[in-house]
Amino acid sequence: MKLTINGQTKNISNAATVADLAAQFCPNRKSIIAEINGAIVPCGQWDKTILKEGDAVELVAFVGGG
Structure with missing residues (x-):
């Protein structure tokens, strides 16, 4: 399945959700x-949210700092 992940098009074979x-x-990221x-x-919806061909996905990690 072709997805756009963080702005880059990728072919993903084993990610259904x-x-x-x-x-x-x-x-290793919890946040x-x-x-x-x-x-x-x-x-809480991640396990139930099915990805579809052509979806644009953004995965953003929060980092602490000061």
């Missing part, structure tokens, strides 16, 4: 936010 994709691209086609997906 937002949770699957986040596990592949941000395995990330997912946006699909301009809409933020609450983390």
Whole structure:
């Protein structure tokens, strides 16, 4: 399936849900936010949100600083 992930087009074969994709691209990040086609997906919905061909996905990690 072809997705645009953080602005780059990628062919992804084994990511059916937002949770699957986040596990592949941000395995050690707990403070990330997912946006699909301009809409933020609450983390409680990641397992239920099915990705579709052509979706634009943004995975954004929060980092602390001071």
